[in-house]
Amino acid sequence: MTDTRETVVTITMAALMALSLVAIGVAGTTPVAANDAGGDEDLDMGSSGSSGYVPPDRGEPDLSVGLSDAEVMPGTIESLEFDIQNDATVTTGAGDGVTTARGVTVEIDDSGPFERETGPVAIGPIQDGESVPATQQLAVPDDLEAGEYDIRVEVSYSYNSYMSSDGSHTREQTTETETVTIEVPDEPRFEITDVDTDVEPGASGPATLEVSNVGTEWANETRASIAGGSGVTVDGGSADAPVEEIIGDIAPNESTTMLVDVAVAGELSSGERPLEIDFSYRDSGGVEREGESRTASLTPGAEQSFAIGDVTDTLSVGYDGHIGGEITNEGPRTIDDAVLVVEPMSESLYIEDTRYALPELEPGETTAFTYPTDVSGQADAGPRQLQFSVEYTGSSGDATLEDGPFTDRVTVDERTDEFALGDDGIIVEQGDRTEFELEITNQREETLSNIDAQLYTDSPLSTSNDEAFVPALEPGESTTITFDVAAGADATTEYHPVELDFQYDTESGDTVVSDVYQHPVEVVAGEDDDSGGITGTVVGLMALLSIAGLGIGMWWRRT
The missing domain is CATH 1.20.5 (Single alpha-helices involved in coiled-coils or other helix-helix interfaces)
Structure with missing residues (x-):
């Protein structure tokens, strides 16, 4: 019984398993007529058949580094523009989410014989098939020989290596390093080793430029176009239209001097001014080539300067006087043709010759100057302003330059007579004659010379000695002059006036006649009356x- 029971159970289980397999076959099989292409695709779980399954995106970006212009020149800071190209790889799926490199940064990792001038540069995302530029700067040593040199460029970025339809993804971070070749060409190279000129602001004149070929090849039929700027003009050209200078042939490691004419604007302050120089030449094969542009510095000559000091005056209302002072050459050059120009800032002052020729003045040397000056009789006493300037020839000898203006003040004093008169009292008796002395004092602040005194009388007074002469009187100096006077017998006993005037020469050589002075004479009765x-x-x-x-x-x- 036992064996029979086990046999039945075995048969039953076998039947059940057979039915299960049949049921599975019926549910999973599509009729062949409905799919002539066969059932292989229906059996592929990786397909997007009627089951609705979407495979994930799998792949990665592939970045490369290119450099279209790899030539650099010694002694310069070169800007290298690298091209970062993305040629992505897709393993599965459409690849939309896995081909973009994100947060890309570029940096020179090993600069070889060069010196890095910039750090990492962020250039953002790079999609598949896209190329994005990245700029890095390298300092190229002066003494670097011609040849090829390798540098390493490091590119860092992130990307999605896996992306499913439900948004789940795997983020990766990577860094790639590529070698780029830099070339120092075997050709002429130009340097401006010296620029010299004495031309000061406001003048024009010669300037010399020393040009050196520091390259490895001859530069034949060399020419240079020099453009000034910031107030500097070269050979009459402009920044937009520079004048070309012919230099000639320059061998490697040789120099030549170029002479140009520069004009420097007068309003420029001291300091260096740039010159932009473009070179062209023919190489050993006769091919015309352009050299690297160079910037040189032109330092104009120091501006000549003067100083005015110790300004004095002898001015009073209605009289001639003088304005004087000192002028110092503060350098830097010896000046032998300067003219000091004065301009009164008041109409009440008149200076006939406003231009005073200065003697030769070495740097630091001082000389005095003086201007004869007339003061109007209608002027008010008080301060007056003057303006001085100095005209001189520039270092080039073909331009008149000016330093100044300098301002200073003088003071016009109240009107005062040239002479003060004094005596012990002049007394004459009726019908008598007497001799008397007058003391005269020079009240001007200059020496007066050739002083002629003239005495004038009216009835009842008369004189037989009406002239006196004084050779000279310094400021404040006094002397006596002698006249006589007679009174008529019928003259009234009282004070009667006599008049005097003076003709004299000033220090400037002018001959002046003074105003009329009145002086009293007392007439008294005679003793036998x-x-x-x-x-x-x-x-x-x-x-x-x-x-x-x-x-x-x-x-x-x-x-």
Whole structure:
């Protein structure tokens, strides 16, 4: 029984398993007529058949580094523009989410004989098939020989290596390093080793430039176009239209001097000014080539300067005077043709010759100057402003330059007479004559010379000595002059005026006649003034007349 029971169970289980397999076959099989292409695709779990299954994206970016212009010049800082190209790889799926390199940064990892001038540069995402530029700077040593040199460029980025349809993904971070070849070409190279000029602001003149071929090849038929800027003009050209200079052939490691004419604007301050220089030449094969542009520095000559000091004056209302002072050459050059120009800032001052020729002045040397000056009689006393400037020839000898203006002040004093008059009192008796002395004092602040004094009288006064002469009087100096005066017998006993004027020469050589001075003379009665004097005279005259009359009568009678 036991064996029979086990046999039944075995048969039953076998039947059940067979039914299960049949049911599975019926559910999973599509009729062949409905799919002529066969059932292989229906059996592939990786397909997107009627089951709705979407395979994930799998892949990765592939970045490469290119450099289209790999030539660099020694002694320069070169900007290298690398091209970062993405040529991505897709393993499964459409690849939309796994081919973009994100957060890309580029950096020179090993600069070889060069020196890095920049650090990492972020250039953002790079999609498949896209190329993005990345700029790095390298300093190229002066003494670097021609040849090829390798540098290593490091590119870092992130990407999705796996991306499913439900948004789940795997993020990767990677760094790639590529070698790029840099070339220092075997050709002429130009350097400006010296620029020199004495031309100062506001002038023009020669400048010399020393040009050196520091390359390894001859530069034949070399030419240079020089453009100034910031107030500097070269050979009459401009920044937009520079004038070309012919230099000629320059062998490797040789130099030549180029002479140009520069003009420097007068308003420029001190300091270096740039010159932009472009070179062209023919190589050993006769091919015309362009050299590297160079920037040189032109330092204009130091601007000449002067200083005005110790300005003094002898000015008073209505009189001639002087304005004087000192001028110092503060360098840097010896000046032998300068002219000091003064301009009064008031119409009440008149200077006939405003230009004062200065002697040769070495740096640091000082000389005095003076200007004869007239002051109007209608002027008010008080301060006046002056403006000085210095004109001189520039270092090039073909331009007149100016330093200044300098301002200073002088003071016009109240009107004062040239001379002060003094005496001990002039007294003359009626009918008498007397000699007297006048003390005259020079009240001007300059020496007066050839002083002619003239005395004038009116009735009842008269004079027989009306002139006096003084050779010279320094400021504040006094002397005495002598005249005489007579009073008529019938002059009233009181003060009577006499008048004087003076003609004299000033220090500037002008001859001046002063205003008229009045001075008092006192007339007093004579010592023998009594009635007997006049009466006796009259009686005597009458007696003489009587005697004469008697004599005439007797003669007439006799006749």
